[in-house]
Amino acid sequence: MTWVKERQGALVTAGILVAVVVILLATGEKESLVIGVITGSAYGLLALGLVLIYKSSGVFNFAQGEFGTVAVYTLYLLHFEVSYGFALLGALAAAVVFGVLVERIVVRPLFDAPRVTVLVATAGVALLSIGVEIWFGEATVRPVDRSFPTLDRFTVLGVNISDQRLLLLGALVGLAILLALFFNRTNLGLAILGASQEPTATELMGISVKRLSTIVWALAALLGGLAGVLAVPEGGGFTPGVLTTGFLIPAFTAAVLGGMNSLPGAFLGGVIVGVVEAVATSAPIFEDIPGTPGTLLVFAVLLVVLIIRPQGLLGKAA
Amino acid sequence: MSQRSRVVVALVAVSLLGMAACGQKSGVAGTEVSTGGATGETGGGEQAGGDSGRGTGAEPAQHEPGPNNTSGVTDSEIIIGVHAPVTGASPLPQRTFDIGKDIYWRFLAETDPTALGGRRVRVVFRDDEFNPRRAVQVCREMVENENAFLLVGGGGADQITACAKYASDNGVPYFSAGVNEEGLTDLDTYYALSLTYAQQAPLIAQRLKDEGLEKVGVLIQDTPSFGDYHDAFVQAAEDAGLDVVADESINKTASEAEALASIQKLKDADAEAVSLITSPVVYLGLANGARNQDYQPLFIGPGITSGLNQVLQFGCPATGNGEFFSPFPELDVIGQLDPDYVPAYEQFGGGATPDDIGLALWGLNKGIRAAFDLAGENLGRAEVMNAIESGEAIDTGVYPAAVYTPDDHFGGTGAHLLKADCGTQQYRTEEQFVEAATDE
Numbered sequence: 001m002t003w004v005k006e007r008q009g010a011l012v013t014a015g016i017l018v019a020v021v022v023i024l025l026a027t028g029e030k031e032s033l034v035i036g037v038i039t040g041s042a043y044g045l046l047a048l049g050l051v052l053i054y055k056s057s058g059v060f061n062f063a064q065g066e067f068g069t070v071a072v073y074t075l076y077l078l079h080f081e082v083s084y085g086f087a088l089l090g091a092l093a094a095a096v097v098f099g100v101l102v103e104r105i106v107v108r109p110l111f112d113a114p115r116v117t118v119l120v121a122t123a124g125v126a127l128l129s130i131g132v133e134i135w136f137g138e139a140t141v142r143p144v145d146r147s148f149p150t151l152d153r154f155t156v157l158g159v160n161i162s163d164q165r166l167l168l169l170g171a172l173v174g175l176a177i178l179l180a181l182f183f184n185r186t187n188l189g190l191a192i193l194g195a196s197q198e199p200t201a202t203e204l205m206g207i208s209v210k211r212l213s214t215i216v217w218a219l220a221a222l223l224g225g226l227a228g229v230l231a232v233p234e235g236g237g238f239t240p241g242v243l244t245t246g247f248l249i250p251a252f253t254a255a256v257l258g259g260m261n262s263l264p265g266a267f268l269g270g271v272i273v274g275v276v277e278a279v280a281t282s283a284p285i286f287e288d289i290p291g292t293p294g295t296l297l298v299f300a301v302l303l304v305v306l307i308i309r310p311q312g313l314l315g316k317a318a
Numbered sequence: 319m320s321q322r323s324r325v326v327v328a329l330v331a332v333s334l335l336g337m338a339a340c341g342q343k344s345g346v347a348g349t350e351v352s353t354g355g356a357t358g359e360t361g362g363g364e365q366a367g368g369d370s371g372r373g374t375g376a377e378p379a380q381h382e383p384g385p386n387n388t389s390g391v392t393d394s395e396i397i398i399g400v401h402a403p404v405t406g407a408s409p410l411p412q413r414t415f416d417i418g419k420d421i422y423w424r425f426l427a428e429t430d431p432t433a434l435g436g437r438r439v440r441v442v443f444r445d446d447e448f449n450p451r452r453a454v455q456v457c458r459e460m461v462e463n464e465n466a467f468l469l470v471g472g473g474g475a476d477q478i479t480a481c482a483k484y485a486s487d488n489g490v491p492y493f494s495a496g497v498n499e500e501g502l503t504d505l506d507t508y509y510a511l512s513l514t515y516a517q518q519a520p521l522i523a524q525r526l527k528d529e530g531l532e533k534v535g536v537l538i539q540d541t542p543s544f545g546d547y548h549d550a551f552v553q554a555a556e557d558a559g560l561d562v563v564a565d566e567s568i569n570k571t572a573s574e575a576e577a578l579a580s581i582q583k584l585k586d587a588d589a590e591a592v593s594l595i596t597s598p599v600v601y602l603g604l605a606n607g608a609r610n611q612d613y614q615p616l617f618i619g620p621g622i623t624s625g626l627n628q629v630l631q632f633g634c635p636a637t638g639n640g641e642f643f644s645p646f647p648e649l650d651v652i653g654q655l656d657p658d659y660v661p662a663y664e665q666f667g668g669g670a671t672p673d674d675i676g677l678a679l680w681g682l683n684k685g686i687r688a689a690f691d692l693a694g695e696n697l698g699r700a701e702v703m704n705a706i707e708s709g710e711a712i713d714t715g716v717y718p719a720a721v722y723t724p725d726d727h728f729g730g731t732g733a734h735l736l737k738a739d740c741g742t743q744q745y746r747t748e749e750q751f752v753e754a755a756t757d758e
Contacts, residue, residue, distance in 0.1 A: 031582050039575035139409035141599060141632045151610050159582065160611050235574055236606035237632045239409065239599065246573065274575050281568075281579035290540060292569045294576050 013268070013313040024279065032278040034159040040274020041165075041172045042231030046243065046251035047258065047266035048175060049223035054260045055183070056192045056216040058115050062123040063102055064251070065244035066130070067221040068228025071095040072238050073133065075229050076144050084145065092225045099221020103214050111210070126244050133240035146233040168230040175223065176267040183263070192216055227251075250277070250298070257302055259315020268313060273298055380724075381506070381700040384489050388698045390467030396439045396697065398686070399460030401481060402472030406448030407571050408597035410473055410675065411628065417667050418676030419443055419472075422683035425662035434687070435695040442466055448597075450480035457481040461490055467699065470494065470682065473623050474597075475515075475543045476570075482508040491703055493686055495622050495645045495678070495717075496730045498543035505727070507699075509706060511685045512645030512717050513730035515595060517754055518620040519550035521643055521733060523558040526591050531616060535564035535589030537580060537604070539596040547620065551593050563587040572600050574607070581607040584615065591616040598623045605636035614639050625736045627674050627744045634740035643733040645717045646681045647747045648674055655750070656680075656716050674745070681716030688712040718751050730754070 024033045046064060053061045074094035078087035102125055110118045148163030155161070183189040195202040195209045202209050224243070231247070232238050239245075254273045258265025277294035280286045286293045305313060390397040400419055404412035423439035442464045444456035453474075460466040469485050471478035471494035478494045479501040485492035486505035496510035496517065513521075526534060534555055538548045548565075555562050564587035566580050581604055584592055592615045594601060601624050605617060621642025623629075627649075629637055649672065652659050659680050663672035689712060690697060692705035706712070706722050713719040718732035732753040736745035 031586070032579055035575055035578045035582060039573070039578060042574070134405055138412045139405040140411040141409075141602065141628070143632045152612055158586075162610055231574075234606070234610070235603050236636055237599075237602055239407075240405075245407070246571075250573065277573055277575035278579040281576040282583055292571075294569070294573060 010314060012309075020275075024275075027283070029279055029283055030157040031159050032282045033275055034156050034161075035282075036275025036278040037271050038159070038161060038165045038169065038274070039278065040254070040271040041169045041267075042227055042234075042247060042270070043250045043254045043273050044267045044270020045168065045172045045175070045227040045231065046224060046247050047255040047270050048172070048179065048263060049220040049227070050251060050255045051258075051260060051263055051266045052179065052220045052223065053216060054255070055263075056196045057107075057118075057213065058196060059107070059118045059122065060115075060252070061220065062119065062244075062248070063125040063129070064122075064220065064224050065241070065248040066126050067095045067099055067224025068226075068232070068243035068247070069129065069133065069238070069241055070098045071225035071228040072144060072232045072242065073137070076142055076238075079145065084147065088147065088229055091229050092222060095221045095225025095228070096218050099217045099224070100214060102221075103217035107217065108210060108213065111213075126241070126248075130241035130244060137240065139240050141237040141239055143237045144233050147230070162234070164230065164234055168234075171226055171230060172267055172270070175226075176264050179263045188212075188215070250274075253298055253302055257305055257312055259312030261316060262312065262314040265312055265314035272301070272313075276301055381489075381703040383698050383700040386489070387700055388467075389461075390465040391437070391697045393435075394437055396434065396437050396690070397442060397464060397466050398439055398468055398470060399442045399444070399457065399464060399466030400470045400472055401444045401446045401453055401456050401460070401477065403448035403474050403477065404445045406446075408448050408474070408599040408623070410623065410626075412445070414670070414673050414675045415472065415679075416443065417670050418663075418673070418679040420683075421662055421666045421676060422680045422687070424666045425658065426687065428665075429658075434690055435697070437697075439683075446474065446477045446481070448474055448477065450476045453477035453481045454484045457484050461485075461488060466490070467697075468493065468686070468702070470686070471497075472679065472682075476541055478502075479543050489699060491699055493682065493689075495682065496620075496728060497622070498546055499728060500543060500546045502727075507703060508727055509689075509720075509722060510728045510730055511682060511712070511720055513620075513643070513733050513754055514728050515544065515547035515620040516550035517728065517730060518643045518733055519547060519554040520557070520755055521735075521752055522551065522593060522618055522620070523554035523560060525618065525641065525643075525735065526555075526560055526593075526616075527558045529591075529616070531590045532559075532561050533563045533588055533590045534560045535566065535584040535587060535592045535615070536562060537564075537566045537568060537584065537592050537594050537596070539570050539600065540567040541570055544595050547595055555593075563589050568596060568600060568604070570597060570600065572603065574603065577603040578607045578611070580604065581611060581613060584608075585611055585613040589615055591618055594619040594624070596624070598626070598629050601629065601640075602633045602637065605633055605640070609636040616641060618642065620733075621736065622678070625745055626678075630738055630740060630743045630745065634738075634743055638738050638740035640738040640745075641748070642736050642745070643752070644736050644745075645730070645733060646674070646678045647716070647734040647750055648736055648745045649677065650744070651747045651750060652677055652716070656714075659716075677716070681714055684714035685712050685717055685720065688714060718753075 049064045071091040075087050075091035078090045106121050146164045150163045152160040153163050191207050192212050195212045199209045250273045254269030255266050258269030276298045280293040280297040403409050420441040427438050446453035468491040475497040478497050482492045486507045492508045496512040496514040499514050499516050502508050538544045564584050568580050594617050616639050618641045621644050625642035625644040660672050689706050693702040707724045711719045711721045720729035722729040732751045735749040737748040739746045
């Protein structure tokens with residue numbers, strides 16, 4: 001009984017998801033289901049970074065998308081000079097360096113400031129980054145290649161799945177599990193959680209909270225960078241601020257939907273946002289909704305979830 | 319709050335959202351722009367020349383000179399204000415726009431110093447950020463602060479519509495390549511220098527018929543501006559005996575999931591061609607989505623920006639199946655149509671390679687020069703508009719000729735058909751000066 005009670009949220013969520021999947025399959029929206037999963041994985045990967053920083057410091061990081069955009073720009077520029085593999089590594093390294101710089105220059109000086117101040121500061125970082133990207137490279141579309149060229153590795157319910165998508169989905173699932181294990185099973189992960197809840201006690205234990213902060217931001221930047229280099233090439237091209245303008249709000253929604261302190265929740269939230277967007281575009285019942293039925297429906301779902309379960313689908317109440 | 323209460327509140331919230339959505343008229347969201355300021359006031363602000371009765375049902379009146387009729391014109395200079403998106407959701411490249419915006423005027427000043435009564439044309443440019451509200455703001459700045467004599471829209475239908483409304487309210491002549499008709503039909507001072515999207519619909523349907531394609535999908539960006547094209551195309555397709563198998567709209571900032579879902583519906587409907595009207599960025603996303611799904615329909619539509627070579631440079635091979643009707647031809651034939659363009663670009667372009675954005679602006683500026691010539695040396699806003707509406711053709715040799723009357727400012731008569739060529743990453747001019755059917 002205790003086991004069931006402890007996992008009530010996850011079980012209810014699983015039940016609802018199974019029901020939704022059955023309804024989608026029964027109503028002929030099977031393709032939307034697949035499209036939603038493969039496109040929502042990009043939101044999920046970005047959401048993982050958001051949850052990581054929120055979980056460790058209570059900050060909503062509006063610069064998370066720019067970690068990805070910096071990686072995409074670096075990939076684009078380096079690919080003229082070196083092979084794709086090295087360009088990819090360079091792109092991820094650039095994202096990590098950027099994340100560390102943001103932590104050292106912007107976040108650390110605000111360590112004791114109210115969290116809302118740090119939130120505004122990260123929004124400032126995002127806007128400044130987009131401005132710099134436009135300044136140096138114009139607001140024009142640029143092409144960026146995929147890691148793998150195969151477009152139809154599998155066909156699932158009538159939708160082609162490319163190797164790049166598989167990589168993105170695999171990365172998301174793998175990282176969500178690894179990070180959950182990291183926070184639950186490793187000393188460093190527990191130290192990060194401890195620092196977020198009791199920074200003074202953590203310092204007294206001889207652990208440098210500021211050093212932990214740097215590690216978390218570097219890790220979050222790596223996740224943002226991965227989201228950028230894996231998701232953006234599927235769209236064929238990018239413009240300045242591509243992840244901030246195109247992915248950040250859905251990723252935030254995914255993170256809140258899944259539970260801001262749940263890493264598997266970020267994965268789940270991303271997939272749900274993707275599926276809802278795809279269904280809202282595809283299902284005849286929504287075709288008379290003007291403008292952005294996807295956004296409307298996503299926020300309706302978010303509202304319902306938050307009213308019923310304020311901590312998110314897989315989140316734990318504070 | 320108890321669990322039961324939460325469920326009730328949630329259901330009420332969703333119901334309200336649903337009702338709000340169902341109650342909206344299609345395309346309402348996000349594009350209603352107030353021009354503010356001197357709107358509708360007489361004698362105030364920049365009210366200059368526009369006082370005609372177009373759209374009132376009475377005999378169209380001549381434009382009367384207002385207090386700012388010659389604002390922006392001196393004995394030595396004419397100031398033109400140009401706006402276009404070089405940042406925002408669907409930007410044009412700023413550098414090429416900066417280079418191309420006044421090459422024609424610099425060429426004219428050098429080769430024919432006595433043209434326009436010896437006046438030089440100075441072009442003021444503002445970025446409208448792909449945002450109609452911002453477009454109105456920059457147009458107001460150009461007219462009120464920079465004394466622009468007339469305004470030119472370089473791209474982006476919603477921004478052109480918003481700024482043209484401001485221009486009309488303030489008596490300022492406004493020129494653009496033809497876009498939508500909705501929102502522009504009743505504007506006294508707006509002039510389309512080429513066929514509108516709706517006027518191109520029969521050409522597109524005919525082209526599809528000629529190509530032997532029967533099953534056609536329609537995919538239109540969800541903005542009020544494009545409603546007229548949608549209706550015109552569906553009618554033209556019906557007239558041409560085509561089968562419209564899918565009829566979709568897409569958000570102007572569509573996510574990947576939305577783009578992919580739209581493409582999947584077109585694929586499921588077995589559409590052999592897609593009549594498309596979206597921003598280039600959305601087109602790139604759709605074309606990539608189609609390619610990923612092993613679906614290669616012919617993408618066809620009216621194209622000012624989707625028919626630019628940049629779409630191929632960034633979008634090939636996904637955009638390799640594109641055909642667009644365009645007001646301007648491509649670089650492959652411009653040497654025959656206007657031998658001055660390439661040398662002028664090379665001379666005044668600061669070493670840049672001639673491109674089709676420069677070509678679009680070159681043709682547009684040639685059209686404006688022709689309008690100035692019709693007005694004669696005594697340049698005023700009212701004089702220019704009255705001259706344009708005289709029925710004399712404005713023929714640049716680049717854009718197809720345009721003819722205006724007091725009650726018809728959509729004067730385009732034809733278009734060029736451009737076909738994508740991913741081998742060269744440039745559009746090829748498949749047909750030149752394709753004529754639109756004239757009204758009986």
